[in-house]
Amino acid sequence: MQIKLPQCPLCIVGFVARVSFGLSLLFVGLVHYMAFESFVGMVNEDLAALSFLGTLWAYILPALMIIGGALLVLGMFTEVALWASSIALGSIPAGMLFKSVASGLPLSQTMEPAINALIWLIALIVITKVSGCASEGGCCTSSKK
Secondary structure, three states, X not given: OOOOOXXXXXXXXHHHXXXXXXXXXXXXXXHHHHOHHHHHHHHHOOOXXXXXXXXXXXXXXXXXXXXXHHHHHHOOOHHHHHHHHHHHHHHHHHHHHHHHHHHOOOHHHHHHHHHHHHHHHHHHHHHHHHHOOOOOOXXXXXXXX
8 A cells, every 4th residue: 555645735734734633633532531530520520410421422522533533644434534523523512511501500611612622623624625635626636737
């Protein structure tokens, strides 16, 4: 198997951004499992009767991050990588803001992590668009003069 690196400036940046983002997501997922007890506590906090769902999601979320991140790094199974990454990142703002609704937790405590995850999700959108330029007829496939 031969690795073909991109040639145009936009595709090079997209490639590096995709690999960097994928590694970052992978590492965050690994850290969640490495400090699993405290991560479960954080996820369950303020969920009251729904804490069992928090525990279940605490097992699933890092796995989605690891799978999505690893596949982004490898540039394989793009649809699976994007579904896993998007669900993981998209669940964070929804879950944090749900805590405000379910338990009356002030928005001042949930907005910062919600916005942080939304920034990651926006970065994923941009990286997906830029790193896909070669496969979608972008700058790398245009004819050179």
